[in-house]
Amino acid sequence: MPSIPENPEVNRLLLQVQQLRIAFDSEGGRQEVVAGIDFTLQRGQTLAVVGESGSGKSVTALALLRLLPQAAHSDPASRILFKGTDVLQASERTLRQIRGDQVGMIFQEPMTSLNPLHTIEKQIRESLQLHRGIAGPKAREHVIGLLEEVGIDQPQKRLDAFPHQLSGGQRQRVMIAMALANDPELLIADEPTTALDVTTQLQILNLLSRLQQKRQMAILLITHNLSVVRRHAHHICVMKDGLIVERGSAEEIFQNPRHAYTRLLLGSARHGEPDEEPLATDPLLVISGLRVWFPIKRGFWRRTVDHLRAVDDVSFGLRAGETLGVVGESGSGKTTLGLALLRLLESRGSIHFEGQPIHHLNHKSMRPLRRHLQVILQDPYGSLSPRMSVGKIVEEGLTVHGYHPAERRELVAWALQEVGLGPDITSRYPHEFSGGQRQRIAIARALVLKPRLLILDEPTSALDQSTQWQVVELLRQLQRKHRLAYIFISHDLGLIRSMSHQVLVMKDGKVVEQGAAREIFNRPAHPYTKTLLAAASGADAAFSQQG
Incomplete structure (x- = not known):
């Protein structure tokens, strides 16, 4: 846990929030999303506000700088005092002086x-x-x-x-x-490491800690990632449904959580172990010597002078009902590998699916196989068309593959039921759902074609930890029921460990280590694997008290 400066000049009260209530206009009337919260923040200290998506964390952060949309309304009794000035009552001129100058924000x-x-x-x-x-x-x-x-x-x-x-x-x-x-006195960091790999997360958080000590600024850290909180926060507020349900020092919260919701958050950060590895069968997918090289062209004639080796000589096998975890930092080649396996990028080497070579097939020849090879992407909101209803989104693949309308309707209802969503949502649109529900819709869209292999590219990185746990459990259930093979791409080593039977560790396009997940996590051989595990060790330390 970080040390708190003892200088009384540094410890002066900087921010005071009193009875903050925020409501949004909606078709059914005003809906309150922040329901009367209080907290304070002193100079040189870090306060972490933790909770699931929809708990009111980001709305609170935006309210501190009065950056909420016009549909948002604060209660007349609410106060946000920054150095004694009530932000909610401040003039536009005063707000301009505060925003970006005295208070900085990282989105x-x-x-x-x-x-x-x-x-x-x-x-x-x-x-x-x-x-x-x-x-x-x-x-x-x-x-x-x-x-x-x-x-x-x-x-x-x-x-x-x-x-x-x-x-x-x-x-x-x-x-x-x-x-x-502009050397701010307060830095608001809203989920600053969510989309970053584990080593970059550690670098960014250590950077913020160093800058805080150097500049003696206060930090308000908004996050759903509890693994980063214990080492980087002095105090914690736990939010649920617009309320602060528990507050205290980081040490108190992690060692002795009092509220049931806090204990739930701490427990949901551990996803358990994957199901027992399936019995040996013929491999579903066999990759040998796969390469994806992008030419580097220079000069007037744009001649190729070198290649960027995004994926370089990768080989592995995957069986039905088995999960292969692919882990590495950003730029290591994980996503490029997934796109090459789907034949969405040109590659060299061999790809055999169900015993048949597919590495030589063109786009037209690949189309009949697409229903067996599906992908679920990182951001469900970005991958779901906002102009299409849920029913049309899930049905789209069936239409492409020529299914009869009656069969399409039946399969759409089946797929939505499989992922825990009822068929009555087919007329609704993606923006009407939470992040976890949108990811379930994305899984239903892939599942409706009854694939053999799913490539999961960071499928939970945009979700809070309890929602991550729900999606992971859903993926396990679907794998058991349908004998699905997964290629699970993630920078989250905790998720990789909980989902994977086999693991590939990638760096600069190459596989530096591969083998059984338990072997790699318990006895890593390569220095890079050890570095990744060391960077992620904060999560284990953070939850060791809960084990």
């Missing part, structure tokens, strides 16, 4: 928060110029210093880069640099 997904049309330098300079009047060469020098401070290598070379040219960890560091540009 969950930097790719949607950064402007894709502006360079990194321009986006950071904008805040400096707006609040401090810093421009020209002095601003560039300041930007370079910020990028160095947040750990961007060779920052001068990154000034003209656009967000899509950076990795996920680099984009998050740029977001932190923007938030710190």
Whole structure:
């Protein structure tokens, strides 16, 4: 647990929230999502607000800077006092002075928060110029210093880069640099590591801790990831249905949780073990020497001077009813491997499915096989069309494969029932559902074709931990019932351990270690595997008291 500064000057009260109530206009009237909460935050301290999706965490964070949409309303009795100023009653001029200057904010997904049309330098300079009047060469020098401070290598070379040219960890560091540009007294970090791999998560959180100690700023950490909280927070508030149901020091909450909901959150972070490995059968999928190399072209004639080896000489086998976990940092080649197996990327090497070679098949020849090879993506909201009803989304694959309308309706109802959703939701749209429900819809869309193999690409990374547990249990049930084979791609080693019979550890496109999951987790052989497990060890430490 981090140490709390003893300097009384540092420990002065910075933020005080009193009886905060937030309601949203809806078709059925106003719906209260934050139901009268109180908390305080002092300089130099970190307060973690923890809870499931829909508990009111992010709404609370946005309310602190009055960034909620017009449909949101606060109660007249609510107070948000920042250095004595009530944010809810402040003028627009006062708010502009607070936002981005005295209070910085890091959002969950930097790719949607950064402007894709502006360079990194321009986006950071904008805040400096707006609040401090810093421009020209002095601003560039300041930007370079910020990028160095947040750990961007060779920052001068990154000034003209656009967000899509950076990795996920680099984009998050740029977001932190923007938030710190004007030396804020309070940093609000809303799910700052959700989409990052385990080593990058550790780097970002350690970076925030170092910057906090250096600048003596307060941090409000919004998260559903309890594994990061114990090591990086001084105090914790646990939220459920808009209320704070438990609060205390990090040590108190983890060692002696009093509320049943807190105990549920702590328990849901452990997903148990996979089912017993199935009896030996003929392999369903056999991969040998698979390579995906992207050419690097330079010069006027765009000649190929080298290759980016995204996947380099990967081989494995997979049986019906078995799960292969694929783990590695961002950029290791995990997703590229999955796309190559689906024949959505050109590759070299051999791919045999049900004993038949498919590596030579073109798009048209692959179409009949698509129903047997399905994929479930990371973000269910992004992968489900907002203009299509649930029924049309689940039915789409059946239409492509020429199923009769009556059969389509029957299969859609069956698939929705299989994932724990009733057929009465077919006329509703994705935005009407929670994250966990949307992921169940995505699973139903894949399941409706009765596939043999499912590729699961980070299927739970956008979900809170208790919802993750529900989805994991659903996937286990479906695997047992239908003898499905899974390729489970994830940076979450806890999920990999709980789901996988076999594991591939990837780094820079190569498999550095593979074998039985228990063997790799208990006796890792490769230094990189040991590094990944060490980076994730905070989760085990955090929950050891609950075991």
